[in-house]
Amino acid sequence: MKKESNIKMEDMLVLLEHTKRMRPQSGLKPRIMKSAHKNIEETASSWRVISIAAGIFVLIGASFYSSIQQQRNSQDTKVVFFNQGNIYE
């Protein structure tokens, strides 16, 4: 019984070995190349979006910083004027 199973097993494995090698259809290569190109473009455009977003963020940050600086400067001036006022009083 065991011997019979072994023979069957070998037959089955031989059958597997005889599975024909197939070639993918010719249309697959251009499809894959196109996807690869698309991937390059998508990566480039996502980098573009990231750099634009980073640029906008820097601009907003810079304008926010400069407005705070301006505000501080104007407060300093007020203090000076106030102090000056006191001196003259």
Added chain:
Amino acid sequence: MNDFENIYDAYNEMVYNVALNYVQQIEDAEEITQDVFLKVFKRIKNFDGKSTLKTWVYRITINASLDFIRKKKRRPIFQSLFYEDRGLKNVVDIKHPGIILEQKEAYNALFRAMNRLPERQKTVILLLKTEGLSIKEAAAIMNLKNKALESLFHRAKQKFLKEHQKEKDEKGV
């Protein structure tokens, strides 16, 4: 891009046939092949040369094929209530274009039994038998020692025989 095209030309048949033996459907094998080469394209810069390029492409192909089968198994809950068949387990008619037509029934039983094996056991049989790789090559791909691969293959054959017998009993052959 030229390097990528050379890789495609060198390995497209290998990738396609491995995928085909996993899923036994032309359309699915093409989808896996496309997925594999996109992964190769994205990851080729990180290829460290610790293994051969062929081994690396084999690994990507095996993982992509197994992922594809896993995704196929994951049906939405409501669908799984109505479909007992999940994934390839109970596929009745194997649509592998590489089988010998006169032995279609024998191949059907063979692949159905293969589809019931655990992933690693199926992989070792495919690598050694349909791909015709040596123990050393298959062990490198599966990241195993030669001895471990041999024992995995032994267990795979035993399980395969059981599943094949079950298959025949269910069909009443």
